[in-house]
Amino acid sequence: MPTDAQVAGGHKATLNNPNVSQEAKEHSKQVLENDFNGGDVPKAGDDESKNPGNVAGGLKATMKNPNVSEEAKESAKERLDNM
Incomplete structure (x- = not known):
């Protein structure tokens, strides 16, 4: 649905x-x-509607992906640390 x-x-x-x-x-x-x-509706990806385990897994994958910039990896690490 x-x-x-x-x-x-x-x-x-x-x-x-x-x-x-x-x-x-x-x-x-x-x-x-x-x-x-x-x-004017909230986006489907608003944080309160996401599974925290899935978000953490995505951030960890971002940090290990060789095709991701260092800036994006740092951002992912900061978001993960703030969870």
Whole structure:
């Protein structure tokens, strides 16, 4: 079942897709205005909705990934230390 943020994100994508009819864009605009305060909903990835164990695992993986910049590794280490 999609979250509100995912549904709103789909409607936002519809508004920006040049291959979508004007009618579909109008529908998505109305849904966002009526059901989602104009599209102002929390992102699906907000920290309170995430599993802390999964977040920690992702941060640890970031720190060991050779394709990640040193800056990103430091940021991941700081976030992990603050958990």
